[in-house]
Amino acid sequence: MLAFGQIFSRALRALALLGTVALPALAPGAAQAQQAPANTLDAIRARGALVCGVNTGLAGFAQPDSQGVWRGFDIDYCRSVAAAIFGDASKVRYVPTTAQSRFTALQSGEVDVLFRNTTWTLSRDTSLGLDFPAVNFYDGQGFMVKKSAGVNSALELNGATICVQPGTTTEQNLTDWARANNIRFTPVVIERLEEVVAAYVAGRCDAYTTDASGLAATRSAQPTPADHVILPEVISKEPLGPAVRQGDARFADIVRWSHFAMLVAEELNITAANAAQALASDQRPEALRLLGKTGDLGKMLGLDNAWALNIIKAVGNYGEVFARHLTPIGLQRARSPNAMYTQGGLQYAPPFR
């Protein structure tokens, strides 16, 4: 029979052993968790794919086509970042997120970047631990009603039932606007986009409110879009753009300058089709720097110097992406804030030098 002391020392030794095994296993975990925000680029490279948080299905922005391939404006942005990092736009894994799950998915590291019609606001930028590197679509909130309702202005919506997705700036803008205009409404708050739209279509609500781009997308997806009217009032500013975790300036830079590269390409009239030719013959200094022939702009970002060329080859310039996905769902670019600054819009890229 062993004495207690003997057993105790044996147990201690076992514990110490457990400690030597378990602690190194735990410590890198803790260290990684600490440094995760600073190492997004390395993590993406090690994984071999960018994980991109996108909408669950919004026509024009992010939606799987009949072959199950994701397509849309936000999808092309995911592809552009993948092209910048890997030189291969197909190295993306898409994670559909709801309005409510998106920030948690980003904060927890489930996704690297969010391209999901997300409005840049002060509180999101600060208290959610996020950074908004750029604005790729200037939007505003509007209302859609059925034509048969005979409503011509949002101010006629007093007493109406309004469908809205929870956890969005839309929901808060709606209450602010109603308060300011003395309008009483009954909300119907449904999380999933498909279901909130179904509720509106079924007549559960008199109006559906979201960003004007979302309204256009939803309207275009209806069997007869002409049965639905988007009311003229725009009740908010909704600068939509990518979001990344705070504390990783390098990765935020890559996302930001990927967007700017697409703007500058449009300024310089470099498209997906003529990029190879431009690389061979374009002599404009900024074009040379953009395409990586001179200067080390890519290296400064921690990427290959052909990063912007790869983006343009894969998705084209900003105007091409817009025309490919957003013009078909009825969104106007001319005379909107999304026009280039040279045409009176707000899309403006800092110099590439």
Add this chain to the structure above:
Amino acid sequence: MSQTSIDPRSLRAPPRRPIRLSWSDERVRGIFWQVVVVGIVVSIVWWLWSNTVHNLEVRRIATGFGFLNREAGLPIAESIIDYNPTNTYLRALVVGLLNTLKVAVVGIVLATIFGTLIGIARLSKNWVLRTLSATYVEVIRDLPLLLQLLFWYAILQGLPGPRQALHPAEGVFLSNRGLKLPWIQWEGAHSLALLVFVVGLVATLLYRRQALAKQMADGVPRPIWHVALLALVALPLAAWAALGAPFTPDIPALRGFNFQGGLTLSPEYFALLAGLVMYTAGFIAEIVRAGIQAVPHGQREAAQALGLRPGKVLRLVVLPQALRVIVPPMTSQYLNITKNSSLAVAIGYQDIVSIANTTLNQTGQAIEGIAIIMLVYLSISLSISGFMNWYNARIALVER
């Protein structure tokens, strides 16, 4: 009266042995392992906690419950208490809690009644009734609840719009905006009458207890209906009349987009309630059937032989014994209704989960939001368990 003498040896305390600091002493071993287990649990919790706090700091995600006092700005469709978007997150969460309770409490009552009826129908001698209820139980239990909720919600959305609302009776409208019922404008007199009714209910129950005690003593049954009538109907009516008998009907009418006035049963609430009640009733029916069948047939025959009428056989002999089998699994079903009510988010009923989700999305404080949801469900579930355990102990077989 014969008193059985107690063996004095059984009262003697066991001899106290000194604790030996040795592995062969089972008390030392016991203490050692308990310390080890507690140590492991505490260190895991501490590690998770410190890791979480550290990472939240590194990622600059706000922490704490300070957001509860900030303006919520989120719209809520139905609420028992007054609420508007300028109220705080705390009040919004209370509204969500009350909405959860509203569907859970009503759901538990309805599912119990409905499930019991179906359970009894499954034992019916009538073939049609028996087969119908058996089919109901088999079909309902086999389909996922979420699917059933979406089904009910889709059906309700298929109703005509408010302008073409079904109008079966004066002031009653059924449309895709819900069921509108006439109501009265609530005044002080109504509250007083309700109060008198509650007091009357307590008094009636006390009177019944006394009457039963007397019946136990001399065997003479004493009717209580006249007391019940007085306390539950006459006195509340008198209280109402004493304050001038106010009665202003509040009849819903179509004005603009929607019906104004009256009482509303929203499609979201109705779909959730219907789904939960129908689903849970399937399980409760089986529990009730099992409980009744667990009572030996001889008990019933003996009661009949004593000349009790069928109603009394069920009420006095079969049910009290069946309840002992029924109550414990019933507790689980009540807990299930409460927890399943969180599926409300899928169909847009704003329960505590829906509102806490929105809150955590707007404030970004997921951990606090989830903690609130867990706390709410834990409190509700523990209350239900506590009550059911008390009830179970009360009806348990008293060994004599």
